[in-house]
Amino acid sequence: MAKAEASVEELVSMIERGELRLPEMQRQYVWRSTRVRDLLDSLYRGYPSGAILLWETDEAVPLQSFAVSQSNNPYQSTRLLLDGQQRLTSLSAVIRGEPVSVRGRRRPIDLLFNLEHPDQLAVVTEVDENGDDAEVDEEGELGGDEADASEDELLTRFNKMTFVVATRKLEQLPQWVKVSEVFKTDSDAPFLKRAGISGFDDPRYEKYSQRLARLRGIRKYVYRMDVLERTLSYDEVTEIFVRVNSLGAKLRSSDLALAQITAKWRHSLQTFLDFQSACAQNGFELDLGLHLKNLMAFATGQSRFLTVGSLTLDVLQQAWKEACEGMEFALNFARSNLGIDSPALLSSPFLLVVLAYIGHRRDYALSTEEAQQLRYWALAANAKGRFSRGSSETILDQDLATIRNGGGVNELIDRLRLQFGRLEITPEELEGRNQRSALFKTMFLAFRAAGAKDWRSHLAIALDHSGSQHRLQFHHIFPKALLRGSYTPREADDIANLAFIGGKTNRAISDKAPVTYLLPLVAQHGAAPFAAQCIPVEEELLALDHYKAFLQERRKRIAAALNAFIHAVA
Known part of the structure; x- marks a missing residue:
């Protein structure tokens, strides 16, 4: 393995000219802007930033596109970037002032x-x-x-x-x-x-002049490069890629599995990305790793990637075909039977893998009773956060094993009871929960099903409204600024203090006390819009010194609404 060095400026130019390419085995660009910010800060201070791993080859290997634009490679040989993609893509985007392509959308890194x-x-x-x-x-x-x-x-x-x-x-x-x-x-x-x-x-x-010069000096930062020999085959390089990233724990298991799958099934990455894009167009923008985990479920009956290297090409291709059909069923069931039309409403996307697998095993022919039971299981599992307790992969594999061994929805419900005991949601269960709780997502579903609307525009609450004035926000009924000093932040963010309204309404209310803004709204529109979100409107409960009594009363109403929603007949 040869050693070399190149500055950030040189590496960015290599990407722009098309001399440096991405092999199909690489994962997609995934960094958020805050990660890029931290990289720039480290380089600005001269901190170490790791090495770059390349492979120079004349072999015609499957490629994928960088998240930034490139010219066609003018040379016969190709330099493939095996490690350092996230860093170099980020630097290329910032230094060239170019947007990056992330999940089919182009956005700048500002x-x-x-x-x-x-x-x-x-x-x-x-x-x-x-x-x-x-x-x-x-x-x-x-x-x-x-x-x-x-x-x-x-x-x-x-x-x-x-x-x-x-x-x-x-x-x-x-x-x-x-x-x-x-x-x-x-x-x-x-x-x-x-x-x-x-x-x-x-x-x-x-x-200021010195600091601007130091910022531009990031272009001169020198990366050490390890260059793999030309004599290595694509399969050998894939093995090196997997081992390097496994030892360094820099990639998720799904990223390493993708490398092994694409080495065996050449040009399959685009197939996976096309299906991922089709799901996104239907409202479910899911991580590629979730689709690969679904593939493993259909290929092996379990979700882990431990055996991916032993699967034959025929098994992978057949399993992918069935996995796509299963996921289409799962997304349709989630949207039509559960009211879940966005991944933002899922406590875990693993729920979709179970729905996909049981649909497949039932040949997509469910009785009326079984469909109703499946709705109950899915909503209860989502509300309770089934895959958020303990090892999520272990719990997912338990459900897949139940289905694989001939079990039905009743057995899935039994497993859920074994995990949580009572499946009814109690007011006490809501206490101390905030907007990151799985119950918060179910609360939105239940309120929307009850006809909840914005209190001024009367638009039904939804995740996909256009325009900042209508876009959904969650609102603190007792504003945090009002509670500060009298109650803890945990009490202020309690799930029972949260409601769903549009951005303009939220900003108009600002830090007003509920007794000031809520009662006039009730007088104008009646109690129904607030009953749909289980909000008590009795004046004595809207006083600051009765805040805890307000939370207690609203928890009772929310728990009743959630249970009614989960048990409702679709």
Whole structure:
């Protein structure tokens, strides 16, 4: 294995010219903007950033596209990037000022650089850098309404950082500059002028100029490269890729499984991506690893990737065909029978694998009673967080084994009872739960089924409304600012203090007390819109000093609504 070195600038140019390519075995680009921010910060400080693993070959191997644009390779031989894709793609996007393609969508990586950053590295608690409004985030969670800190507190925390993910408000401040804009020019003048520096005698002139030069110096950062021999075969390189990443634990098991599958089933990656895209177009944007786990379930009757290397090409191809049919059934059942039309409403996507597998084993012919039982099991498992307790893969394999051994939905329900005991949801079970609880997702489902609407626009609550004023947010009925000092943050974020409304309504309410804003709304629209979300509107319960009594009463109503929804006949 040869050793070599190359600067960030040289590696970015190799990607742009098409000299450096991605083999099919590689996973997709997955980094979030905050990871790119941290990489830039490390390089800016001269911290180590690992090595790059390449393979130079004349063999015609299956390739995939980088998440950034490339020209056609002008050379006969190909340099394949085996380790370092996430770093180099991120750097290429930022330095070239290009968007990245993530799950079929192109988005920019907008980072800001703080010309007034502290000289010493500051340890800063993670802050929300995703803009003013929080709805459904990148992880598919239902988003929030109110910041945990005031704008002044957030700005103080931002100012301790060197790089941040861009927000509209920070972009307006003169000491924050766009990182990609700095890389596009060697002139400091535009940034110094914007910061209000008009001459050399300004004490900030030298400091800012040095910091801009240091930022551009990231292009000169040198990576060490390990280059595999040309004589190696694609299968040998795949084995090296799997071993290197297994030892380093840098990739998930599904990423390593993908490498083994694509080595055996050449050009299969695009097949997988096409199905992933088709599911996304139908509202279910699922991780590719979930589809591969579903493939394993259909190929082996269990979900782990331990035996993927021993599967033949014929078995993989037949299992994939059946897995796609099963997943289509699962998504249709989730949408039509459960009311779940987005992964954001799933406590775990593993639920879909079970639905896919049992549909397949029943030849997609369920009796009316069995379909109703399956609805009950799925909603109860989703509400209780079946796959979020203990080892999720072990629990998934238990359900798959139950089905594989001839068990039906009744046996799945028995397993659920064995795990949780009583399946009815109690008011006590809601206490202390917040928006990350599986019960919160079921609460949304139950409220939507009950006809819950925004309190001003009267649009039915939904995850896919267009426009920031209508986009769904969760609302603290007693605003957090009002509760601060009298109640703990845990009590303020209690699930019984949360409701679903549109962004404009949420912002209009702001920090008003419920006795101030809620009673006029009840007088105007009646109690029905609030009954749909189990909100008590009795004046005595809306007083600040009766907050705990309000939570207790609402928990009773929510528990009753959830149980009625889960037991309802579809």
